[in-house]
Amino acid sequence: SFADFDYGVPRVETERCPEVACISLRVRCLGPLKSAEVAQAYVRFTQDDREPRFVLRGFHKTKALRPGDEEVVTFNFSRQDLSVYHEAGWVLQRKVEVHIGASSADIRRVLPLSVPPSGGRVVPV
Numbered sequence: 001s002f003a004d005f006d007y008g009v010p011r012v013e014t015e016r017c018p019e020v021a022c023i024s025l026r027v028r029c030l031g032p033l034k035s036a037e038v039a040q041a042y043v044r045f046t047q048d049d050r051e052p053r054f055v056l057r058g059f060h061k062t063k064a065l066r067p068g069d070e071e072v073v074t075f076n077f078s079r080q081d082l083s084v085y086h087e088a089g090w091v092l093q094r095k096v097e098v099h100i101g102a103s104s105a106d107i108r109r110v111l112p113l114s115v116p117p118s119g120g121r122v123v124p125v
Helices: none
Strands: 003-007 021-032 038-045 055-061 070-077 083-086 089-092 095-103 106-114
Touching: 003 095, 021 038, 021 095, 021 106, 038 070, 055 070, 070 095
Parallel strands: none
Antiparallel strands: 003 021, 021 070, 038 055, 038 095, 083 089, 095 106
């Protein structure tokens, strides 16, 4: 990227969310040049040590932003996105962390989530 970007505070969206969880945040171009950013969302399954540290579950490329401009980025997570696969099939995890950044090595924000056993809407921890 030809610019630096600031990632705002992520929040759980409850209205108009088509999935189990929707998380949005603002990505702001700090400059010095007009540029686009690819924000990436990784899920960390805190209660399952058999899974990789970060599992990529979404990404979003912003439009080309001028310095000072921002775009709201939303990541939608399905029930399967918040699950791990074991011999018997997909198992929904009750506690997960969503890590958002420019890459898995450049995480800017972390949002711990609690997933109801029914698979209903998640809540921030």
